[in-house]
Structures are given as structure tokens and as C-alpha cells.
Amino acid sequence: MESSPLLRLLWTLLLFRADLSKGVTIASTDQTMITKAQGEKVTLPCTFTFGPQDTGSLDIEWVLLQPNEEQTVIMYNGDRIYDKYKMDGRVEFVNPNPASGDGTIDILNLKASDTGTYQCKVKKPPSVQTHRIQLTVLVKPTNTKCYVEGSQEIGTDLTLKCKSLEGSPIISYYWKKGTGTEDLPATLISNSDTGDLLVKNASQIYSGTYICTASNRVGADECSLELNVTPPINRAGRIAGAIIGTLLGLLLLAFFIFCCLKKQREKKYEKEVHHDIREDVPPPKSRASTARSYIGSNRSSLGSMSPSNMDGYAKTQYNKVPSEEFERPPVQTPNFQPPKVAAPNLSRMGAIPVMIPAQSKDGSIV
Structure with missing residues (x-):
């Protein structure tokens, strides 16, 4: 029984498909995800074999797949290597002759920006094969700091803090007491996500060295602190001192x-x-000049009297300075006029001539 033309066509297609399946084959497909720390080196595998029908020129290309584009990392074509691309100086083929079936590459001094999906494409006409690897570059915890928040006094609540200033999430924190593997007291509450260790109703048994370890998928870092729980200080004295101060x-x-x-x-x-100058106010009268005028007038009066009339004046106290009342002019009776005595008669009466000093209008002696 002869086969139909349709059956012969089906067999031909199956044989052609079988021949194609024997083309380029990438063997290192078991590793699709790799995680490394920043600064380290990563090896991205890409080993392959050829089929008997693969007779064209070999072309190996590594690219970093982006949402809207492909960035070339390194290439091998026509027996030449091209690496002046995104990672110039940090990427290289592991085998100097990739045509031998090894297109594995090394990326040196990894950066966080190197995270992404890398594709190895091996092309030897008529066959083409690709393989993708997801690379994640993490920053391990560094600059981890430990400190105490709260008063380290007996009976108070305080918190031991632990925080890494650098590091890719997710970072876990683990506290332990002492330098060994001593477990924490059961009353302490630890939070591995925030790095807080809560100490309630602190007592002196909690005193000691505490060590915190911060870790993520690529590394770990440590810090330590010394907790010293002491008796409470005199708060009343401190408050009184603050008030007095x-x-x-x-x-x-x-x-x-x-x-x-x-x-x-x-x-x-x-x-x-200094600026208050008054020109219209006369200076005050001198008491000394007034006293001298008064004494001089009395002496002239005494000189004009006879010795018999001196008895009443002898009792006057001339050692006293007259008061301001003597400056007032005497009240004169309108009809009274003092008797006039001639100068010769005054001399016969024993009067002594006295020179009366002149006075200015303001009462001062000229």
C-alpha cells in the first residue's frame, strides 16, 4: 500500500524538526537566579554545544534586559571580543576562546545598579539559543550602631537600639548578652525587624554587655554596648537645685x-x-554778704550812740548769723522820721566813723 502525499509530507516535517533539535544547545540552564553582595564578583554561566547542521559563524552576546531596551554587556563575533560597553573594565569571558563552547562571563566589583536580568544569546546559523539569569546585587549591613534610649535606673523602662546605616533590605537584628551564646532574659522583648530590645522594670541583673547582629542575604555586621543599671538618684535635690539656679x-x-x-x-x-540754661532767673542772694551788711549797719548804729546807750546793745549776741528775716526791709511808720545829728555832735558823743561797703542790686558786696 503506497503512502499518500500528505503522509509523506508529515514525515518530512518531523525529520526536519528532529534535525533542528540537534542544533545549538545551552547546557547550563540549571541556575536562573543569583544573589551577590556589592563589591564582590559574580560568574554568569553559559556553556553550549553545536549541532551538525550549525555551519555559520559563531556569535555570542550578553545583554542586560531593560523594560524598553537591551544594553549590551559583552560580545564575541568573528573571533574577536567586544567589551567597551556598559561595564567597561568590569566584565570578561572566563574562557579566552568562547568558540570552544564556553561563553561564561565574570562581572567584577558589583554595584547595586548591576541588579537585573542578563541574557546569553548563542547564535550559529541556522540555530539560535538564549538563556536568562536574574542577578540581585545587595548591600550587606555596615556601620551598625548600638545605643540605649531611656534612663538606666532601677525600676525604669528602657530600650536598647540597633540600626545599620547601610544595607539592603531585608535586614534582621538579633540580640544576645555577653560575648558567648548566652540567651537573653525571658522578660526582655526583642524585635528582629526594628532592632529594638525592650527592657521593662530594669534591675541590676540586666547590667552587662549586649551584642546586636544585623544580617541580610549577603552579609552581617555587629555592634555592642554596655548596660549599667544604677539606683535612682535624688530627684528632689535635683529639682530643688534646678529651681534655685x-x-x-x-x-x-x-x-x-x-x-x-x-x-x-x-x-x-x-x-x-546740661542744656537747661535759664537767663531770666537771678542768682540767689549771698547769705554771707547779707550777714556782713547787717553787722556793718549795727556797728554804725553803735558808733552813733553814746556809751550810756550801749547797755542794751551789749547784751546782743553778735556771734550768731542773722537769718533771712533780717533781709526784709523794716516796716516804717509813715509819720516817723529818724532824728538827724550833725557830724561834729556825733564825734563829741563818742561815735566812731565806719565805712559801709556798697552793695549791688542783687545784694552782693561790691
Whole structure:
């Protein structure tokens, strides 16, 4: 029985498909995800074999797949290597002759920006094969700091803090006491996500060295602190001292303000007095001149009297300075006129001539 033309065509297609399946084959397909730390080196495998029908020129290309484009990393074509692309100087083929069936590459000094999907494409006409690897570059925890938040006194609540300043998530924190593997007291509450270790109702048994370890998928870092729980201090004395210090400060401030205001008033007063010149007010009368005028007038009066009339005046106290009342002019009776005595008669009566000093209008002696 002869086969139909349709059956022969089907057999031909199957044989052709079988021949194609024997073309380029990438063997290292078991590793599709790799995680490394920043600064390290990563090896991306890409080994392959050829089929008998693969007779064209070999072309090996590594690219970094982006959402909208493909960035070439390194190439092998026509027995030449091209690596002046995105990672110039940081990428190389592991085998100097990739045509031998090994297109594996090394990426040196990894950066966080190197994270992405890498594709190895092996092309030897008529066959083409690709293989993809997801690379994740993480930053291991570094610069981890430990410190205590709260008062380290008996009976208080405090928190031991642990935080890495650098590091890719997810970072886990683990606390332990001492330098060994000593477990924490059961009353302490630890949070592995935030790095907090809560200590409630602290007592001296909690004193000691505490070590915190921060870790993620690519590395770990540690820090330590010394917890010293002490008896409470005299809070009343501290409060009283603070109050007294505050009052003294306020008193000093008030005194300083008072001195400044006083100094300002004195300067203002001196300035006003210095400019306050009054030309229409006469100077005050001199009491000394008034007293001298009074004494001189009395002496002239005494000189004009006889010795018999001196008895009443001898009892007058001339050692006293007259008061301001003597400056007032005597009240004279309109009809009374003092008797006039001639000069010769005054001499016969024993009077002594006295020179009366002249006075200005304001009462001062000329």
C-alpha cells in the first residue's frame, strides 16, 4: 500500500524538526537566579554545544534586559571580543576562546545598579539559543550602631537600639548578652525587624554587655554596648537645685536690667541739666554778704550812740548769723522820721566813723 502525499509530507516535517533539535544547545540552564553582595564578583554561566547542521559563524552576546531596551554587556563575533560597553573594565569571558563552547562571563566589583536580568544569546546559523539569569546585587549591613534610649535606673523602662546605616533590605537584628551564646532574659522583648530590645522594670541583673547582629542575604555586621543599671538618684535635690539656679538666674537678670535702666536715666538727666540754661532767673542772694551788711549797719548804729546807750546793745549776741528775716526791709511808720545829728555832735558823743561797703542790686558786696 503506497503512502499518500500528505503522509509523506508529515514525515518530512518531523525529520526536519528532529534535525533542528540537534542544533545549538545551552547546557547550563540549571541556575536562573543569583544573589551577590556589592563589591564582590559574580560568574554568569553559559556553556553550549553545536549541532551538525550549525555551519555559520559563531556569535555570542550578553545583554542586560531593560523594560524598553537591551544594553549590551559583552560580545564575541568573528573571533574577536567586544567589551567597551556598559561595564567597561568590569566584565570578561572566563574562557579566552568562547568558540570552544564556553561563553561564561565574570562581572567584577558589583554595584547595586548591576541588579537585573542578563541574557546569553548563542547564535550559529541556522540555530539560535538564549538563556536568562536574574542577578540581585545587595548591600550587606555596615556601620551598625548600638545605643540605649531611656534612663538606666532601677525600676525604669528602657530600650536598647540597633540600626545599620547601610544595607539592603531585608535586614534582621538579633540580640544576645555577653560575648558567648548566652540567651537573653525571658522578660526582655526583642524585635528582629526594628532592632529594638525592650527592657521593662530594669534591675541590676540586666547590667552587662549586649551584642546586636544585623544580617541580610549577603552579609552581617555587629555592634555592642554596655548596660549599667544604677539606683535612682535624688530627684528632689535635683529639682530643688534646678529651681534655685533658675531663681538666681532671674535675679541676676533683673539686677542687670535695673542697672541698665538706672544708668540710662542718669545719662538722660545729665543731658537735660546740661542744656537747661535759664537767663531770666537771678542768682540767689549771698547769705554771707547779707550777714556782713547787717553787722556793718549795727556797728554804725553803735558808733552813733553814746556809751550810756550801749547797755542794751551789749547784751546782743553778735556771734550768731542773722537769718533771712533780717533781709526784709523794716516796716516804717509813715509819720516817723529818724532824728538827724550833725557830724561834729556825733564825734563829741563818742561815735566812731565806719565805712559801709556798697552793695549791688542783687545784694552782693561790691
